[in-house]
Amino acid sequence: MSFINLFRSISNFQFPYTIEDKPIQENPLWQVFYGSRKSDSLPVTVFKANRSEKTEPLITNAVHKAKILRIPGLCRVLETFESDPQSTFIVTERATPFPWDQLNHYLRNKEALEVGILEILNTLSHLSNFVLGTLSEQSIFIDSKGQWILFGFELCVDRKQLDPGLFGSHMRLYNSLNEKPVLSDDPARVDAIQLGKLISKLLGGGAGIPKDWSAALQSLSQGRTSIQHFNKKLQSTSTWINNPLISLHQQLEEIHIKDSQGKFIVMSNLQIAYFENRALFHYLVPQFVKGMLIPELTEVINWLISTQSGNPSVLPKIIPLLAIFLDLTIEQEYFPEASKQLLYSIFALKDRQVRFLLLIYLPKIITHLEKREISDKIYPRFSMGLADTDSTLRLQTLKSIPVIVSYISERQLNNELLRYLAKTQVDVDVDIRAWTIIVITKISTMLSSSSGNRANILATAFTKSLKDPDVKARLASLYGLNKTIDLFDVRTIANKILTVIAPGLLDKDPLVRSKAKALFQKYLNKLEDEAKLLQDSISEESQTEDINFDSYCDMDSSNVDELAKQFLASILITTGPGFSDTNTATHGVMDDDVWANFGEKNSSTVSDDFGSFPAKVSQAQDSFHDDDVEADFNDSSWGDFSFDEPQEIKSPKPMSGKPVKVQRSWNSNLNDDEPASSRSLTQSQNKKASILNRPRVSSSILTPRSSNSNSRSNTPSSTSRTVKPAARSSKLQNKPVDDDFDDDAWDSAW
Missing domain, CATH: 3.30.200.20 (Phosphorylase Kinase; domain 1)
Known part of the structure; x- marks a missing residue:
């Protein structure tokens, strides 16, 4: 309607x-x-x-x-x-x-029903003049x-x-x-x-009626006793006298006219009754808890905090009242605004017992609070417990992290909280170290996964715990790796995670070894599954043929004799003195820079008063008999197969010709900081280069030489075709590569 x-x-x-x-x-x-x-x-x-x-x-x-x-x-x-x-x-x-x-x-709390009967009797007593x-x-x-x-x-x-x-x-x-x-x-x-x-x-009738009430109640039901007389009989029974809720009810009826000190006395009596028999305060009508007990407890606790906080003797009085307040509010799931503000004020107290009590009830009260208020008012004080000097408080705070983590901001999680966890992982208490790994495992899905940050954090944390001297922490690390397997991609597993688990295979504890072996196989199976998918996606035509590297070191191969014959044939002198005057120098005069052309790849012959001889033979002989070659082979840079660089020799004639654009090499900028004056044409022609990477080799050392190949006319036309080489490159320096993460500072990336 x-x-x-x-x-x-x-x-x-x-x-x-x-x-x-x-x-x-x-x-x-x-x-x-x-x-x-x-x-x-x-x-x-x-x-x-x-x-x-x-x-x-x-x-x-x-x-x-x-x-x-x-x-x-x-x-x-x-x-x-x-x-x-x-x-x-x-x-x-x-x-x-x-x-x-x-x-x-x-009916589970008959003492509370007896209080209700008392209230009805009191009302009817006031109505004694009415029917x-x-x-x-x-x-x-x-x-x-x-x-x-x-x-x-x-x-x-x-x-x-x-x-x-x-x-x-x-x-x-x-x-x-x-x-x-x-x-x-x-x-x-x-x-x-x-x-x-x-x-x-x-x-409940029958057996539910107290024995000392039975006779009086029967007389009342038959109309033989007045209500006033029945009320007096009940007050003299043991059931009535031994019911603590009745005396407490009488005090609560007058609490609205009492001052703060008087209300505190009433709440102290409530505290005594509560801890003597907590069952008395369960199965109460909701209105009594929500409308009477919780508001009065809130008012008294606020009064104690505001007026008596400077007195150390007051805190022991707050704790039991706070415990009653939390117990009743959670049971009724009743959190009015006044109760929320009280909780925020309580979290600001520095007393360890108060904070420990709040941590116990935190999982049940946090769902009734606003996320912003938790992040701004509760978390900053909550996190202080992770650095407290009392190990019990540190451990309880650590255990409560999974409860609060979904209510804090991303910055608080990925920056502040992880820094605290990095410290608790090296705590002197083994339980705290083990719980740190368990907590990291539980909150791992909430960590930021940008730029591989989560994988680095987890891998480093688990690595450090696998080195823990206590087996409990090592087992916790293996537990974490098992739970977080889905958070790692296959490349991270191959590059980092397997190396994290591997030390556990050699652990002194057999249980750790057993679990590490099973976990290693689990991660390896994930890699193999990915490899199968990769193999199916690659065509058979692109597969690489196998190479027999054992034959590389087989000195008994029949190919060695043939190789020696080819080499000896290539060094035979095919031209005598005076064979060609085209490239000879002036008789009787030795050019100071005659050695400048030595070292040029596939260079022409050089003549002097002693006759003409192949430059390539001299180059090969000088190169293979140079004592300085030994200096280029060292243990720290085993891949640098370069020869010593000759000293700079000035060219006797200026080179001229049309400039040609030259493609820069990939490593041409490695020595860009060298002064430009040292980058001469002769130096670039005689630069030291790696044998494995020597560019533009036009012929093999086994190729037979002829007079045509060993002579070149130094005419202006040939000179004009000379190309100015690219900038000189220096030796590559072998630098140590930093590892992706440091076991001793796993929180530095946060």
Whole structure:
């Protein structure tokens, strides 16, 4: 039913409350709805009357009594609306019908039910001058602070104004509408009888009733005892006296008029009762915990922090109250804003016991807090525990990292937190070292994977732990490698991870060796699977043929004799003195730079007064008999097969010709820092080059020489064709290659 449309139909009427569409309770006389006041969002309960000609006298009496009765223990009425017969409302403070469907749940804590019975008895004591006549299951409600209250004034009448005949008529009408039997129409006995039946049902009847209550309750149910007399009998029983919740309830009823010091005394009594029997505070009605205990605990703890924080003796008082606060809030899953602010303030305390208590409850409370608040207000204080001097606090903080890691920022995770973990991995406590690896394993999927950072961190951390002197840390490292196998690509596995696991194969502990062997095989299988995929993707035509390298060192090969014959044939002198005058020097004059042409690849012959001889023979002989060749072979640069570079000799004639563009070599810039004056044509022609990389070899040493190949005309035309060589290159320096990561500083990349 839409009440908004109903109220709009009433001229100039604005209903000041918002009402939910679905009723929480319904009977022939009333529909009960939750609602809120529009002005301040105050939660309320709205009773809408089902008015009819038959129910009119009962509804009229209920509305009238709601206006005039202001007795503790009744639903506190805020407003009544009865301007229209179809829109009669009684608005009260938020009240919830007793959850009879959960009675078995609350029967687990009968002490709490006894407190509820006490509250009903106190209310009826205030109504001793009235006959209620409507006590039943539908009469009991619970307010926002967990107090049991009553509603239902359809038959309520002052004893001084009682008309027995009219009361009996209305009683029969009420029971008829609610389909209930008439227990009694005697105004003097009806409330006692109804209360006895109600208490028996609340306690589960029969065996659930305390033995020292049984006789008094039976007398009450039969109407032989008044409610006041029954109340006095209960207060003298051991069940009543030994119930700590009853005495605590009496203190809580007056806590709203106490100052901070008085409230602290009440909470101290609560603390004593709580730690003596924690079961007393479970299976309570939610409103009592949410509306009474948690707010009062929050207020007292805040008072202790704000006014007594400078006093060291106050902290031991905060810890037990904080434990009760955390226990109750987690059980009810109730975290109002005031409770959240209290938690942020508590995390700022430097007391180790307080911080340790918060770490214990952190997994259960963190889901109820905002991510930004955790990152800004909790994590900076949380991380301090990783550097605390107390090993127990360090370990508990370490164990709590997987709980908080999803709530912190990326910078806090990949920078600050990893730096702390790098320190805890070398902690003196072996449990902390082992737990560090376990934590890194659990948060590994959240680490940044950009630029291979995650793989480097994991590989380095696991490597360091595999070198740990304690077997527990080494086993933790193998556990981490096993769990994170999917985070490594095959190249990382081949280049780093296998070398991380390999030392474990030689571990002194047999369990470590066994696990390392199985793990090594697991990673190797992953590589082999990738190799199979790679093999399938490559065509057979591009496969490389195998090379028999053993034959390279076989000196008995028949090819050696043939090779010697070819070499001897190549060094035979094919031209005598005076064979050619084309390239001879002036008779009787020895050119100072005659050696400048030695070393030129495939050079022409040089003549002097002693005749003409092949330059290549002299070059080969000089090269292979030069003592300085030995100096170029050393252990540190076994791949540098270069000859010594000759001293610079100036050319006797300037070289001229058309410039030719020369392609720069890949290593031509290795010696660019050499002064330009030292880069002469002769030096570049006589530069030292590696045998394996010597460019433009036009003929083999075994190629026979002829006079045509050993002579070249030094005519201007031949000179003009000379090409200026590229810049001189220097020897390659063999530099050590840095490893990708350093076992002793694995956090440097963070």
